Amino acid sequence: MTLSTTAVVVCPYDALLPERGVAALLGSRQIALFRVFSGELFALGNQDPVSGANVMSRGIVGSRGDVPTVASPMFKQVYDLRTGVCLDDPSLVLPVYPVRVVDGEVIVGD
Ligand code: FES
Numbered sequence: 001m002t003l004s005t006t007a008v009v010v011c012p013y014d015a016l017l018p019e020r021g022v023a024a025l026l027g028s029r030q031i032a033l034f035r036v037f038s039g040e041l042f043a044l045g046n047q048d049p050v051s052g053a054n055v056m057s058r059g060i061v062g063s064r065g066d067v068p069t070v071a072s073p074m075f076k077q078v079y080d081l082r083t084g085v086c087l088d089d090p091s092l093v094l095p096v097y098p099v100r101v102v103d104g105e106v107i108v109g110d
Contacts, residue, residue, distance in 0.1 A: 012105055012106070019035070020035070026097060030046035032044050034070060036081070042068070043108045044096050045096075050077060053074060055072070056073075062078075064078065067082070077089065084096040
């Protein structure tokens with residue numbers, strides 16, 4: 001498997017528990033990786049935009065309507081896992097990163 005310099009193999013897909021986030025490093029950036037019940041994966045910035053703390057991987061995964069979400073464990077802002085945009089305050093945005101599974105391994109970045 002050949003990866004570009006901005007992609008990293010994070011862990012085996014099977015190591016991720018549904019609805020649980022894990023933190024990982026993408027270069028020098030902290031990311032939060034989530035597997036939702038459907039099996040889909042999402043990778044976002046781990047830094048909570050409101051508190052500045054690297055805690056998003058410990059956020060509560062859920063949904064609002066059809067939107068898969070994660071709530072900040074600090075102040076409970078709810079973010080769309082697909083876009084990183086806060087549902088009630090679109091000025092708050094988490095960066096999102098491409099994530100895919102190759103040969104059973106989770107790869108973040110492109
Ligand atoms: S969900 Fe309350 S500010 Fe975003």
